[in-house]
Amino acid sequence: MRIAHFSDLHLLALDGVPSWRFLNKRLTGLANLRLKRASIHRSEYVRAIAREIARAGVDHVVITGDLTNLALETEFDLARDVIEHDLALDPSRVTIVPGNHDLYTRGARRSRRFESYFARWLASDLPGIGSSGGEVGFPVVKLRGPAAIVALSSAVPRPPLVAAGELGRAQLESLARVLEHPEVRKRTLVLALHHPPAHPWSRVKTYLEGLRDADALLSLLEPVRSGLVLHGHLHRRIHRSLSTGAGEVQQLGATSASLHSDMPDKMAGFNVYDLDEGGLTRVVAFVYEPDAATFRAGTVPRHVAQPGVS
Numbered sequence: 158m159r160i161a162h163f164s165d166l167h168l169l170a171l172d173g174v175p176s177w178r179f180l181n182k183r184l185t186g187l188a189n190l191r192l193k194r195a196s197i198h199r200s201e202y203v204r205a206i207a208r209e210i211a212r213a214g215v216d217h218v219v220i221t222g223d224l225t226n227l228a229l230e231t232e233f234d235l236a237r238d239v240i241e242h243d244l245a246l247d248p249s250r251v252t253i254v255p256g257n258h259d260l261y262t263r264g265a266r267r268s269r270r271f272e273s274y275f276a277r278w279l280a281s282d283l284p285g286i287g288s289s290g291g292e293v294g295f296p297v298v299k300l301r302g303p304a305a306i307v308a309l310s311s312a313v314p315r316p317p318l319v320a321a322g323e324l325g326r327a328q329l330e331s332l333a334r335v336l337e338h339p340e341v342r343k344r345t346l347v348l349a350l351h352h353p354p355a356h357p358w359s360r361v362k363t364y365l366e367g368l369r370d371a372d373a374l375l376s377l378l379e380p381v382r383s384g385l386v387l388h389g390h391l392h393r394r395i396h397r398s399l400s401t402g403a404g405e406v407q408q409l410g411a412t413s414a415s416l417h418s419d420m421p422d423k424m425a426g427f428n429v430y431d432l433d434e435g436g437l438t439r440v441v442a443f444v445y446e447p448d449a450a451t452f453r454a455g456t457v458p459r460h461v462a463q464p465g466v467s
Contacts, residue, residue, distance in 0.1 A: 158216045158217070158301065158302045158303055158304050158431070158432055158433065159214075159215045159216050159429060159431050160215060160216065160217045160218070160219060160304070160306075160347065160429070160430045160432070161210045161213060161215040161217075161219070161427055161428070161429050162219045162220075162221065162387050162409065162411045162427060162428045162429070162430065163206055163207075163210070163218075163220060163411050163426075163427040163428070164220060164221040164222060164223065164256075164351075164389030164390075164410075164411040164412070164413065165221075165222065165223040165256065165392055165411075165413035165414060165415070165416070166200075166203045166220075166223065166224045166225075166236060166239070166414050166415055167223055167224075167225070167226050167258065167415050167416075168200050168203060168225055168226065168232050168235045169200065169226050169227075169232065170229065170231040170234065170235045172231065173231065185317040185318065197416060198413065198415040198416060198417075199415050199417055199425075199447075200235070200415060202414060202415050202416075202425040202445055202447065203239055203414045203415050203425075204239055204243045205445060205450065206425065206427050207239050207240070207244040208243050208244075209427070209443065209452055210244060210427060211243070211244055211246060213429070215429065216301065216302065217251070217252065217299075217301055217306065218246060218250060218251045218252070219251075219252045219253075219306065219387050220240075220251065220254070221254055221256070221349055221350065221387055221388050221390075221411065222254050222255050222256025222257075222258075222259060222311075222312065222350075222351030222389050222390070223256030223258040223259060223351065223389060223390070223413075224236040224253070224255075224256070224258075224259055225259050225261075226258055226261075227258070227261050228259055228260060228261035228262060228265035228270060228271075230270070233270060233271070233274040234274075236274070237275065240253075240275075240278070248278045248280070249280070251278050252278070252297070252299055252306050252308050252349055253275050253278045253279065254308045254309060254310055254311075254312075254349050254350055254351055255271045255310050255312040255351065256311075256312055256351035256389060256390065257311075257312050257313070257315065257320045257321075257322060257352075259271045260312040260313060260314050261314065262314055263314045265314065266314050271312075279297050279308075280297075281296070281297045281298050281299070282298050282340075283300075283335065283338060283340070283341075286298065286331050286334050286335050286338070294331075295308060295309050295310040295328055295331075296308060296309055296328065296331055296332050296335050298335055298341065300340055300341075300344065303345050303432065303433050303434045304344055304345050304347050304432060305340065305341040305344040305345070305347065306347045306349065307332070307335055307336075307341070307346065307347065307348050307349065308349045308350070309324060309328060309332065309348065309349065309350040310324070310328065310350070310351075311350045311351050311352040311368055312351060318365075319365055319366075320366045320390075321352075321363070321364060321365055321366055321367055321368070322350075322351060322367070322368045322369065322390075323368070323370055324368070324373070324374060325370070329370065329373050329374065329377065332374075332377055333377055336381070344434070345383060345384055345385070345432050345433070345434060345435075345436055346383075346385070346406075347384065347387065347432075348378075348384065348385065348386045348387065349386075349387045349388075350368075350386075350387075350388055351388060351389050351390050352367060352368035352371075352388060352390050353367075353368065353386075353388040353390060353391060353408060353410060354368055354371040354374050354375050354386060354388075354399075354408065355375065355397055355399055355408055356391070366390075378399070378401050378406055379401050379402040379403070380401070380402060381401050381403060381404065381406055382401075382403045382404035382436075383405060383435065383436030383437070384406045384407070384436065385406070385407050385408075385430065385432065385436075385437060386399070386406055386407070386408040386409070387409055387410075387411070388408065388409075388410050388411075389410065389411055389413070390410070391410050391412075392412055392413040392416055392423060393412050394410060394411065394412050394422045394423075394426075394428065394442050394455075394458060395422070395457065395458060395460055396408070396409050396410075396440065396457045396458065396459045396460065397459070397460050398459075407436075407437050409428060409430065409457060410457075411426075411427060412424065412426060413425060414426070414427065417447070421444065421455060422457075422458050424444050424445065425445045426442055426443050426445050426452065426455070427442075427443050428440065428441070428442050428443075428457055429441045429443065441455075441456075441457075442454070442455040442456055
């Protein structure tokens with residue numbers, strides 16, 4: 158099976174948005190956009206990546222969050238248009254999770270804006286786990302060939318300058334049930350979420366930007382013999398091997414699909430993973446070259462293995 162992975166689209170669309178919508182956390186976000194992000198994040202790169210993935214003939218696509226910048230309806234409209242018309246794959250072949258920018262405000266969370274815009278892509282093959290009262294909920298599970306693709310939401314609205322994620326007790330309990338399901342156990346696990354569970358941040362940095370309940374998630378992976386954990390958030394390609402009690406899980410991060418950078422591991426692009434019943438067999442990065450409007454094959458740099466998962 159071949160899976161394409163891209164992340165952190167950070168699509169910006171402010172036309173027609175009234176000024177009062179910025180009288181909250183978005184004010185600091187807008188200032189950041191004006192000072193930095195608007196010049197380095199380019200929506201045309203995202204469309205080029207989506208079209209290239211559509212041509213690549215992959216079996217499944219995983220998008221690991223931050224589709225928007227400020228969780229505005231105009232940005233969700235743009236993100237959905239890219240997925241519908243540039244990627245243009247059946248929703249059953251695409252897994253999408255939210256990032257912290259997609260739940261940027263408490264209002265975005267209360268209105269379930271992400272879930273309403275992407276409901277067609279959030280249908281689960283195990284609807285009794287993670288959904289409540291007919292509403293979309295996480296985990297979302299898609300059983301595809303040798304893979305069990307399990308989508309989690311680590312997105313939580315936070316105060317300004319805080320981007321930390323959290324899965325929460327209820328979602329972790331649902332995930333534990335998912336991992337015990339026979340249809341999941343007989344397949345290679347592919348876990349998708351925005352924040353990386355393992356990263357060498359300091360305690361303060363983890364509190365501000367990391368996954369606050371990462372230890373609880375990693376504990377649930379102890380019985381997993383082999384699998385993948387796909388994430389975004391770091392805006393760089395990165396590959397870590399995580400030891401579990403039963404084997405090893407590969408944690409793989411994709412860079413921002415809209416990011417213009419001189420650094421090879423950060424320049425916009427997407428990753429492709431080949432896997433079978435035994436786990437990951439091949440990793441390739443495709444790096445966008447805007448001057449030629451083409452992609453070149455690259456690597457996902459490996460980093461020092463983390464200590465045992467516990």
